Amino acid sequence: MSTVTAPAPARPATTAHLSFARLLRSEWIKFWTVRSAAWSLSIFFVVTVALVSLISLAVVSSGPNDGPPGPDDVLAPFNVAAQLGQVALVVLAALAITGEYTTGMIRSSLTAAPRRTPVLWAKFLVLTVVFFVVALVANALGALLQQLFFSDDLPLDLGDPQILRALFGTALYTTTIALLSFAFGALVRHSAAAIAIVLGALLVLPLLFQIPWKPLQEMQPFLPGIAGSTITQTDAQVEAGWESFPPGVAHLTAWEGYAVLVAYLVVVLVAALVRLKKSDA
Amino acid sequence: MIQAQGLTKRYGEKTAVNGISFTVQPGKVTGFLGPNGAGKSTTMRMIMGLDKPTAGSVTVNGAPYASFRSPLTEVGALLEAKAVHTGRSARNHLRALAATHGIPDKRVDEVIEMTGLTAVAKRRVGGFSLGMGQRLGIASALLGDPRTLILDEPVNGLDPEGVLWVRNLVKYLASEGRTVFLSSHLMTEMALTADHLIVIGRGHIIADGPVDEIIARSTKATVRVRTPHPEQLAAAVAGPEVTITPKDGGLLEVFGATAEQIGDAAAAARVTLHELTPLSGSLEEAYMTLTADEVEYRSDAPIPTTDPATLTTTEVAR
Numbered sequence A: 001m002s003t004v005t006a007p008a009p010a011r012p013a014t015t016a017h018l019s020f021a022r023l024l025r026s027e028w029i030k031f032w033t034v035r036s037a038a039w040s041l042s043i044f045f046v047v048t049v050a051l052v053s054l055i056s057l058a059v060v061s062s063g064p065n066d067g068p069p070g071p072d073d074v075l076a077p078f079n080v081a082a083q084l085g086q087v088a089l090v091v092l093a094a095l096a097i098t099g100e101y102t103t104g105m106i107r108s109s110l111t112a113a114p115r116r117t118p119v120l121w122a123k124f125l126v127l128t129v130v131f132f133v134v135a136l137v138a139n140a141l142g143a144l145l146q147q148l149f150f151s152d153d154l155p156l157d158l159g160d161p162q163i164l165r166a167l168f169g170t171a172l173y174t175t176t177i178a179l180l181s182f183a184f185g186a187l188v189r190h191s192a193a194a195i196a197i198v199l200g201a202l203l204v205l206p207l208l209f210q211i212p213w214k215p216l217q218e219m220q221p222f223l224p225g226i227a228g229s230t231i232t233q234t235d236a237q238v239e240a241g242w243e244s245f246p247p248g249v250a251h252l253t254a255w256e257g258y259a260v261l262v263a264y265l266v267v268v269l270v271a272a273l274v275r276l277k278k279s280d281a
Numbered sequence B: 001m002i003q004a005q006g007l008t009k010r011y012g013e014k015t016a017v018n019g020i021s022f023t024v025q026p027g028k029v030t031g032f033l034g035p036n037g038a039g040k041s042t043t044m045r046m047i048m049g050l051d052k053p054t055a056g057s058v059t060v061n062g063a064p065y066a067s068f069r070s071p072l073t074e075v076g077a078l079l080e081a082k083a084v085h086t087g088r089s090a091r092n093h094l095r096a097l098a099a100t101h102g103i104p105d106k107r108v109d110e111v112i113e114m115t116g117l118t119a120v121a122k123r124r125v126g127g128f129s130l131g132m133g134q135r136l137g138i139a140s141a142l143l144g145d146p147r148t149l150i151l152d153e154p155v156n157g158l159d160p161e162g163v164l165w166v167r168n169l170v171k172y173l174a175s176e177g178r179t180v181f182l183s184s185h186l187m188t189e190m191a192l193t194a195d196h197l198i199v200i201g202r203g204h205i206i207a208d209g210p211v212d213e214i215i216a217r218s219t220k221a222t223v224r225v226r227t228p229h230p231e232q233l234a235a236a237v238a239g240p241e242v243t244i245t246p247k248d249g250g251l252l253e254v255f256g257a258t259a260e261q262i263g264d265a266a267a268a269a270r271v272t273l274h275e276l277t278p279l280s281g282s283l284e285e286a287y288m289t290l291t292a293d294e295v296e297y298r299s300d301a302p303i304p305t306t307d308p309a310t311l312t313t314t315e316v317a318r
Helices: A020-032 A035-061 A071-103 A105-112 A117-150 A161-188 A191-208 A214-222 A224-232 A235-243 A254-278 B040-047 B090-099 B105-114 B130-142 B160-175 B187-193 B211-218 B230-237 B259-268 B283-291
Strands: B002-011 B014-024 B029-033 B055-060 B075-078 B148-152 B179-184 B196-201 B204-210 B222-226 B243-246 B251-255 B275-279
Touching (some): A020 A117, A020 B090, A035 A071, A071 A117, A071 A161, A071 A235, A105 B090, A117 A161, A117 A254, A161 A224, A161 A235, A161 A254, A214 A224, A224 A254, A235 A254, B002 B040, B014 B040, B014 B055, B014 B196, B014 B204, B029 B040, B029 B160, B040 B055, B040 B075, B040 B148, B105 B130, B130 B148, B130 B160, B148 B160, B160 B179, B160 B187, B179 B187, B187 B211, B196 B283, B204 B211, B204 B283, B230 B251, B230 B259, B259 B275
Parallel strands (some): B029 B179, B148 B179
Antiparallel strands (some): B002 B014, B196 B204, B222 B251, B222 B275, B243 B251
């Protein structure tokens, strides 16, 4: 320690260099080596599986509906679970990038990869894969438990492409909302601000836009949460939802609604990439 | 080799670095010396591509840092202590950085051992002392076994043993032919470590040369003279380059003339001398002389620039 150690053994000069695959590996290591990852993913997983089971139980216990149980009853537990579980992923996604700014880590990251934008893309891809896989597994496990205990009252027809799309769409929606939080985090570089913006847009804006004033009502279907969550429903559910809209308000199909959410993500992500590229770190 | 050409950085109204040009040569330790707020860190951040120059350019080994295929093996940098996620362990931090270049975990363990972090490598960085944070920063800089090292205040917060270790390390790395660029506001540390000095003050380069030369050039020795005829002696040694400060009891402090010149002048004017004492300059004195006009943040009254001999060690220590 007090004397200078022998120089590092010379490594073949060709092996050590930057590549996007290696940035992905680096971001993968970064993601799993802070405690917030395991915590937030566990909370999301437990909340999703537990809520799907509990709400299924509640639906069954509330007694028979007017008719035979339909997709509404089967899917409702998944939709509610997604609304609550997504908060854990929104927080985790924002922290994945704002944590680098608040601790100064970003300067180490950008020194290692001075072209900058690949760092953000690598992080984005790692989060996308992790979130989607975890969300898919959580919903699949929820569905399994639901069918194990309540298949008589809540028959989940996995042969129905509409039901499959809704379940797959639930994982897709949760992932995309979390990525929107990541993009806001990269743009504003402040944990609380990013989380507040996304949760505000998801939970508060829909209330505000219920004010019976025409321009607000016309914009309501384009709110990120309302537009994006259409992908968690069957076409029949989406169309039934249109009935509650005031006349003259746009009707978005499931994929159109999801495309609106993706458009928000693209805009914020591009703004974040521009800021990353242009400004001092 | 690091080359800066007309490098300028402005933050709004404030100019942090003002059109500086310099070259840092391989094979020796180049010290980057200046008071706080002089622009040292900003310059280093521009070298690493973290801050964009308002004007001018800077290259490392002939190319902008961001253009390298393998940045970490070209340049290793310690820019500030704890540019590290506080929730991650030291080893995982280094593993994540190494992974970007496909540097194996074996090298990670090597730099951990080199920097004396083995005992704390698995602990989260949030609990690190300033000294351990510095060691981790140096470990990150060494990770790619780089040809060029840029270290901003590397001995900050280190214990005496750590200071000695950094001093030996940078000298050794320079002796291997690497480029070593080291910033500090500690003049004594620079006198012991650096071969070459670039002195910066308020965003300007105010001296650039070998350490010995800078000391010699910037410390015009002060001579203390005692005589029963101070007025006559003052008239005899007076000149455009010479400043004379009369003191009590026939004592004069002469700045800008050597003891030989004063003795000869006294003899020619037939003035009796009771004392003739040269007060030799030091690097501290050189530094204070150079930067006296350039200090950004003063702690009290301005330093009298015409009379550096009145500087006491307590003033230097500020």
